[in-house]
Amino acid sequence: MAAISWEEPYCAEGNNCFRIGTDSEGNAYIAVAGQEDQPLTDTREALRNLILEIKAGKADHLL
Structure with missing residues (x-):
C-alpha cells in the first residue's frame, strides 16, 4: 500500500x-x-464526484 x-x-x-x-x-x-487507519478508498475521480454531489445538495436527505 x-x-x-x-x-x-x-x-x-x-x-x-x-x-x-x-x-x-x-x-x-x-x-x-x-x-485514518480505517479509510474508505476509491479513485480520485470517484471521490471528486462524491464531493460535487454532496455540494450540490444530493445527500441532504441523509442528514
Missing part, C-alpha cells in the same frame, strides 16, 4: 471532522479524523 498524504481535517460546526487523502497510485481516501 502506498503512503497516504492527508489534507488538514475538515470540521463542520458540531459535526465529526473528516480528512481526505491521496496516494501516488491515483487512489483517494476519506476518513474520520483520528481514524
